[in-house]
Amino acid sequence: MKEKAVVIMSGGVDSSTLAYWAKKRYGVYGLTFNYGQLAAKETLHAKLVAETLGISLKKIDLSQLETVFRGVSPLCDRNMEMPPSFRSTLIVPFRNAIFLAVAVAYAVSIGAKAVFYGAHRSDAPFYPDCRKEFFEAFQEAARSGTATGIVVDAPFHNMAKSEIVKLGKELNVPFELTWSCYLDGDKHCGKCESCVNRKTAFKEAAVEDPTSYQA
Amino acid sequence: MKEKAVVIMSGGVDSSTLAYWAKKRYGVYGLTFNYGQLAAKETLHAKLVAETLGISLKKIDLSQLETVFRGVSPLCDRNMEMPPSFRSTLIVPFRNAIFLAVAVAYAVSIGAKAVFYGAHRSDAPFYPDCRKEFFEAFQEAARSGTATGIVVDAPFHNMAKSEIVKLGKELNVPFELTWSCYLDGDKHCGKCESCVNRKTAFKEAAVEDPTSYQA
Numbered sequence: 001m002k003e004k005a006v007v008i009m010s011g012g013v014d015s016s017t018l019a020y021w022a023k024k025r026y027g028v029y030g031l032t033f034n035y036g037q038l039a040a041k042e043t044l045h046a047k048l049v050a051e052t053l054g055i056s057l058k059k060i061d062l063s064q065l066e067t068v069f070r071g072v073s074p075l076c077d078r079n080m081e082m083p084p085s086f087r088s089t090l091i092v093p094f095r096n097a098i099f100l101a102v103a104v105a106y107a108v109s110i111g112a113k114a115v116f117y118g119a120h121r122s123d124a125p126f127y128p129d130c131r132k133e134f135f136e137a138f139q140e141a142a143r144s145g146t147a148t149g150i151v152v153d154a155p156f157h158n159m160a161k162s163e164i165v166k167l168g169k170e171l172n173v174p175f176e177l178t179w180s181c182y183l184d185g186d187k188h189c190g191k192c193e194s195c196v197n198r199k200t201a202f203k204e205a206a207v208e209d210p211t212s213y214q215a
Numbered sequence: 216m217k218e219k220a221v222v223i224m225s226g227g228v229d230s231s232t233l234a235y236w237a238k239k240r241y242g243v244y245g246l247t248f249n250y251g252q253l254a255a256k257e258t259l260h261a262k263l264v265a266e267t268l269g270i271s272l273k274k275i276d277l278s279q280l281e282t283v284f285r286g287v288s289p290l291c292d293r294n295m296e297m298p299p300s301f302r303s304t305l306i307v308p309f310r311n312a313i314f315l316a317v318a319v320a321y322a323v324s325i326g327a328k329a330v331f332y333g334a335h336r337s338d339a340p341f342y343p344d345c346r347k348e349f350f351e352a353f354q355e356a357a358r359s360g361t362a363t364g365i366v367v368d369a370p371f372h373n374m375a376k377s378e379i380v381k382l383g384k385e386l387n388v389p390f391e392l393t394w395s396c397y398l399d400g401d402k403h404c405g406k407c408e409s410c411v412n413r414k415t416a417f418k419e420a421a422v423e424d425p426t427s428y429q430a
Contacts, residue, residue, distance in 0.1 A: 021372040045281040060283070065317065072324045093323035097360050098318040101309060102280065108308035109287045137355035144352055145312050145344040 002027045004112035006103045009057065011045030011179045013198060014118035016138035017168035018156060022116055023053050024171075026112060029112060030057035031103050034064025035095065036076045038184050045179035052174050060102060069093075072164040075182055082182055084191050086126045090182075097138060100152060104142045106152060115142070119154035122197065132157055162204035169207045176210040190215040217242045219229055219327035221318045224272065226260030226394045229333035232383035237331055238268050239386075244327060245421060246318050250310065251281025251291045253399045260394035266406065267389050275317060284308075290397055299406050301341045304395075310346035312353060315367060319357045322365060322378060330357070335367035337376040347372055376380035376412060377419035383420045391425040405430035 005026035009015045022028045030053075032046040043059055050057035056184060066076050073092045074080035084092065103115040119130035126178035128134060132154075139152040156164055160170060180198040181188040188195050190213030220241035222229045237243045247261040258274055267273035281291050288307045289295035298305065311332060318330040334345035343349060347369075354367040371379055383390060395413040396403040403410050404429030417424035 002221070051357040058282070061279045062277060063314070068317070068321050068324055081422040092320075094316060094357070094361050097356060098313070098320060101312040101316040102283070105307075105309040105313060106283050109283055113229070128362040131359060132361040134356060136358055137352055141312060141349055141356050142309070142354035144346060146309050147343040166347070 003114070004029060004107075004110060005114040005116055006031055006107045006110075006112050008047040008099050008103055008115070008117040009050065010118070011042035011049065011140060012165050012194075013168060013173075013178050013180060013201070014117070014120055014156065014161065015046070016117045016178050017051065017164050017171065017173050018116055019031060019055070020168065020171040020173050021155065023055065026114065026144060028053065028055045029106070029110060030055050031106055032057055032059050033062055033097070033099055033102070034059065035062045035092075036064070036069055037178065038078060039182055041184055042179045046085070047178060048177040049174065053175065056108065062098070062102075065098070073104070082192050084193065084196065086193050090193060091127060094129060096134075100135075100138055100142075104146060104150060104152065108146050108148060113149070114151040114153065117154055118156060119166060120156045120159050120161055122201075124157070130157075131155070160204075161201035163199045163203035165207050176179045187212050187213060187214045191214070216339075217429065218329070219322075219325060220329040220331060221246055221282065221322045221327050222277050223247070223314050223318055223330070223332040224261040224265065225300045225333070226257035226264060227333070228383060228388075228390060228393050228395060228416070229371065229376065229379050229411075230261070232379050232388050232395050233333045234264065234268060234270070234385065235261065235386040235388050236370065238270065241329065243270045244321070244325060244364055245270050246321055247272055247273050247274050248277055248292070248314055248317070249274065250253060250277045250313070251284055251295060252356055254397055256399055257394045260392060262320065263282075263392040265391065273321065277317075280313070284417060287349070289299045290345065297407050299411065301408050305408060306342060309344060311349075315350075315353055319361060319365060319367065323363060328364070329366040329368065333371060335371045335374050335376055335379055337416075339359075339372070341418045345372075356403070375393055375419075377415035380420035380422050384420070400429060404428070
């Protein structure tokens with residue numbers, strides 16, 4: 001029997017590809033979060049992707065964190081302006097650490113040996129909690145804080161987003177079911193940083209982008 | 216003006232004393248959690264203690280974590296037996312990491328320079344997320360994951376619980392407002408591990424215990 005691994009799934013391209021990658025190696029347990037983000041629908045897209053893999057997806061409601069992140073990041077605050085390219089205000093501070101901490105607790109409770117999340121090289125310069133030194137320190141904290149040999153890793157940390165798109169194409173990831181937009185419209189807005197990164201990655205990978213953008 | 220610090224407050228003896236200790240040095244922002252624990256009333260006791268200090272107390276509802284911890288620890292599961300002394304089942308895995316991760320996010324959002332929690336020497340042998348190697352690794356994760364110089368510390372990590380009681384006495388901590396019991400009765404049960412540790416610490420410290428125990 002395969003070892004178990006918990007994969008944090010946001011419904012986007014990176015974590016969906018990660019779940020497909022992990023499924024070949026582990027018994028995958030998906031985990032997704034509502035943390036007060038405007039794009040709350042991303043958890044529904046995570047569910048759609050999980051269904052195509054036939055894996056469970058646990059959804060944890062941390063929406064009260066919105067009271068921490070309101071006024072801090074436009075991702076969680078409708079009254080802040082959503083910039084079209086990276087600004088430091090886009091950072092939801094230490095968000096990935098919160099997700100990883102819950103994921104480690106979940107992993108210990110189900111006897112999983114690893115926790116994976118979709119951080120990659122294209123995000124690392126901007127988002128400190130996508131960097132190797134962060135998740136390596138976090139792995140140390142997880143090992144000592146649980147007294148287990150649990151692995152915390154970002155298997156794609158050396159890959160650009162476009163390389164993830166290429167890998168996802170090979171793995172038949174249903175990109176049409178994924179959601180990247182920071183907003184909560186009917187379609188991807190096509191303008192926010194996340195939409196722009198998505199478009200660019202498909203273009204650079206020379207993979208057809210099935211997304212219907214508003215702009 | 217004093218620097219700001221976030222103190223995680225559970226309404227018990229250790230974290231209440233910590234808040235009193237920190238108040239002499241920092242502008243203290245209390246933070247308390249509902250995480251599905253039976254003793255949900257501890258957050259009310261944290262509020263009473265915060266009021267005596269004249270500090271704010273932010274309460275974050277993470278009660279959905281109960282779905283992670285159900286069947287794992289009797290602290291979060293009414294159907295599990297509550298043991299009278301430490302058993303490994305008492306551990307809510309990586310709980311302190313979840314609290315610290317949210318506390319770091321909160322600290323960054325309000326511009327605080329430190330996060331403190333009440334881990335101490337008497338708990339460290341039993342609870343891995345009370346140990347120095349854990350919170351030191353976590354501090355590294357916090358610094359790299361937020362790209363700040365934030366401090367994560369357990370200032371009492373070298374103190375026994377009885378020494379904390381002595382310090383609390385000196386600082387005029389209102390012990391009568393604190394709550395330690397793992398259960399949710401009208402009075403402290405007097406039998407669970409946490410009640411036993413509380414009783415023992417007051418006795419060893421030769422400080423009068425204002426608590427009215429059921430047994």
